[in-house]
Amino acid sequence: MTFDAAEHAARRARLDEAMTDRGLDALLMFAPDSHYWLTGFDTFGFCFFQCLIYANGKAHLLTRSADLRQAQLTSDIEDIRIWTDGRDDPAAMLSDWLRELGIAGRIGVETETHGLTAANGMRLFAALPDLVEASDLVPTLRLTKSPAEIACLRRAGELTDKGYEAALPLIAPGADEGEILAALQGAIFAGGGDFPANPVVIGSGERALLCRSATGRRRLDPQDQLTLEWAGVWRNYHAAAMRTVIIGPPTDRHRQLHDAAREALLACEAALTPGARMRDVFAAHADTLDRHGLSAHRLNACGYAQGARYAPSWMEPQMFHAGADTVIGPDMAFFLHMILMDSDTGTAMTLGRTSLTTAEGAEPLSRLPLELDVG
The missing domain is CATH 3.90.230.10 (Creatinase/methionine aminopeptidase superfamily)
Structure with a gap:
């Protein structure tokens, strides 16, 4: 990883504070630069459906098999799930995972990013219609x-x-x-x-x-x-x-x-x-x-x-x-x-x-x- 654990802990503390100020219980992160900033995850596979759930100080990654080892090697993400090409609906999997994690309330999402295509965005909002726009949250912290x-x-x-x-x-x-x-x-x-x-x-x-x-x-x-x-x-x-x-x-x-x-x-x-x-x-x-x-x-x-x-x-x-x-x-x-x-x-x-x-x-x-x- 590029940065040490203390650096990433400080970034998570800043994000926790910003989410509290905005009344967010979780953040669905699709921007690859947000993934890298928060966890170290470094890849170019973000053109496919790839979401980092951040809630309660923990990060959970939903991605494809091609990025499993990439996440394991470059990031501090411990909870990783894989959606299978041609079989799974990743938006539906994401919705199910949020319920499993007990995440409810106001959930923010990053949409202003090339990490979320329009087609995947439509699938996402069909599965989770009450998401709150939060594309500016991490970029503001990253400044x-x-x-x-x-x-x-x-x-x-x-x-x-x-x-x-x-x-x-x-x-x-x-x-x-x-x-x-x-x-x-x-x-x-x-x-x-x-x-x-x-x-x-x-x-x-x-x-x-x-x-x-x-x-x-x-x-x-x-x-x-x-x-x-x-x-x-x-x-x-x-x-x-x-x-x-x-x-x-x-x-x-x-x-x-x-x-x-x-x-x-x-x-x-x-x-x-x-x-x-x-x-x-x-x-x-x-x-x-x-x-x-x-x-x-x-x-x-x-x-x-x-x-x-x-x-x-x-x-x-x-x-x-x-x-x-x-x-x-x-x-x-x-x-x-x-x-x-x-x-x-x-x-x-x-x-x-x-x-x-x-x-x-x-x-x-x-x-x-x-x-x-x-x-």
């Missing part, structure tokens, strides 16, 4: 990191830098995107890191303006641009970063956008202080870029919380946008990305990194300089 989690995030930040430093020398005219990606991800793996929860974003030419990865690789032209969004990952904890590297002489537009992105990133980090709301940080992003006349080229969000996440996304649910009312506290981690995509001129520019919140303000987990990189 504040323990010292052990912060150590994981710091290590993830180190791997973020190692990956980029391995890739940057390869970014030059004629370079193959696949080789650049292999160097970046290979350095993270060589450092003991994990797979990221979503694919690394890599795109050049017109694809440098994309915010997502897409299949197919190309070689860089003598005059080109390459956007990378990647994350160092340690024990599933992510520290994402983002850069656009220019191949050949940067255009004036590249320099203008980079200067604006750097100014906006520093303004956002200055606003990333305990007591502020996430919308205040977004306002620093929007105000800075709009002042540069870039309102048409920026996004409607500028980052999100970071932690231990599973596919298909390393994004935590708490995001920086105009309506975000989450209060920032100490010992939280956030990825801030300044993304400028000028489709009029075909110019891409991005700049981003992950920071911890401290009493003194934002502490970047990356030591990479913020200057414009030219390959």
Whole structure:
């Protein structure tokens, strides 16, 4: 297991208190990051029906045979039951198990997760129609990191830098995107890191303006641009970063956008202080870029919380946008990305990194300089 028994006991105590405050007698957990946070259970089999019942300080797992040994090896869950493919109705089994455990009253459930498909959700509510929505409960607790989690995030930040430093020398005219990606991800793996929860974003030419990865690789032209969004990952904890590297002489537009992105990133980090709301940080992003006349080229969000996440996304649910009312506290981690995509001129520019919140303000987990990189 990644964390010791004392760490998990502290997390369960926090969850017990939060459930009491909300009047919940039990919580049905379907989010894989909730399973990992509470018990250490580490798998990717959550695309099938897989529920962790938490009540009275104890965890009970209903899963498939493929995840039995996974749970036994990676978690502290002692009570595990298996539903059989093609024979059992796991929702009905879950309902029966709750009665057997004597669990009644208000039962919360996590629905806002890729760990519960719409089809399985319909089966779940058909069997248990009185469940109470509680998707925000564990993610809110997970926002504040323990010292052990912060150590994981710091290590993830180190791997973020190692990956980029391995890739940057390869970014030059004629370079193959696949080789650049292999160097970046290979350095993270060589450092003991994990797979990221979503694919690394890599795109050049017109694809440098994309915010997502897409299949197919190309070689860089003598005059080109390459956007990378990647994350160092340690024990599933992510520290994402983002850069656009220019191949050949940067255009004036590249320099203008980079200067604006750097100014906006520093303004956002200055606003990333305990007591502020996430919308205040977004306002620093929007105000800075709009002042540069870039309102048409920026996004409607500028980052999100970071932690231990599973596919298909390393994004935590708490995001920086105009309506975000989450209060920032100490010992939280956030990825801030300044993304400028000028489709009029075909110019891409991005700049981003992950920071911890401290009493003194934002502490970047990356030591990479913020200057414009030219390959």
